[in-house]
Amino acid sequence: MMSVPREYPMLSEPVQPVFDPVPHNHPDPSCHEDTASSIQLGGHQQGHFRRNSSEDLVGLGERQESDGFTTVQRKKSSKGVDIPRPSSRVTRSQTVASCVDHPQFLHIRVEDPRLSRPMYITPVYASCSPVGRRDLWMGLHQISLVVDGPWMVGGDFNVIAHNGERTGHNTRDRGTSDFVDMMMDCGLTNAGYSGSQYTWTNGRVWKRLDRVLINSAVGSSCSRFSVRHLNRSTSEHSPLLIEWSCDDDLGPRPFRFLNVWSRHHDFLSFVSQKWSFPTHHTGMTALWEKIFRLKQGLRWWNRHVFGDIFQRVRDAECRVDEAESVYDSDPTPAHRDTLY
Structure with a gap:
């Protein structure tokens, strides 16, 4: 276990998921952790997280209602993050432990059998004040002195790194030099991104305030690492969306039953056809063969019958991304109508 600067409070126990199916309000900003792993950070709308339910970790930066999430509340009421995860993805083999509890971030240590070493993740929700952010920069610097593995820091930093990350006004952003100095002191670099150039807008000004x-x-441990700016939808x-895979992540994916299959008009007839196909075995061997054959058939059925449905969702998201990019570069009323 890494040592932690004493000036920041620690949670004395590892964070363990507790199932809570009842919708509830989170009083604070919140944070949520397969062969390939993925995270969503920032973006303060529940719709994205419910739709993309395969994410292993979700970090939210504003208050909101959460439905269908398993949640572990922070032990402080200060600004920061909680650790929720979808109830269907809780496994005993995963361990998420809070190392540092800071008003502007929560530093966590994630262990998973699919990872060759622990991963350190720090969701950030920075102060709007340049003076207030100095405490954040100091906290991240002290963590950088003791972190002993892959470390990613992401979320709403409330500051840009250079003037090219804004448009819509000529006012100089305060605190940019402090932000750049922090990255150099901590040995952190931008992870890059795909998608829209700006992550925040109020309709008049556009900035890249959110980043990883x-x-x-991270580069030496992950064979692939990518960050995507999803469309803003109803949020500013x-x-x-962070996705990465490690060399140890190779191998077959386990079979998963999707509840949405049962709503398809051909589902029951397809299952009946596969199950009734004759077998030359008896007893448990026959049962195993039927189950194996059904799983293989459902994989094919999902790919060819439901694949087009998922593709339509992806195509719709791409159209929204394109419309958002056009509006960001040329915010005319016509382009706004196309987007919304």
Whole structure:
């Protein structure tokens, strides 16, 4: 276990998911952690997280109602993050432990059998004040001195890194130099991104306030690492979708039954056809063969019958991304109508 600067309170126990199916209000900003792993950070709308339910970790930056999430509340009421996860993805083999509890971030240590080493993740919700952010920069600097593995820091930093990350006004952003100095002191670099250039807008000004920073150990541990700016939808901020895979992540995916299959008009007849197909075995061997054959058939059926449905969703999201990019570069009323 890494040592932690004493000036920041620690949670004395590992964070363990507790199932809570009843919708409830979160008093604070919140944070949520397969062969390939993924995270969503920022983007303060529930719709993205409910739709993309395969994410392993979700970090939210504003108050909201949460339905269908398993939640572990922070032990402080200060600004920061909670750790929720969809109830269907809770596994005993995963361990998420809070290392540092800071008003502007929550530093967590994630262990998973699919990862060759622990991963450190720090969701951030920075102060709007340049003076207030100095405490955040100091906290991240102290963590950088003791972190001993792959480390990613992401969320709403409330500051840009250079003037090219804004448009719509000529006012100089305060605190930019402090932000850049922090990245250099902590050994953090921008992870890059795909999608819209700006992650925040109020309709008149556009800025890249949300981003993901990584240390050198992430590059050496992950064979693939990407960050995507999702469309903003009803929020002023874009969610950040982080995906990565490690060399140890290779191998077959386990079979998963999708509840949506049962709503298809051909589902029961397809299952009946596969199950009734004759077998030359008896007893448990016959049962195993039927189950194996059904799983293989459902994989094919899902790919060819439901694949087009998922593709239509992806196509719709791409159209929204394109419309958002056009509106960001040329915010005319006509382009706004196309987007919304």
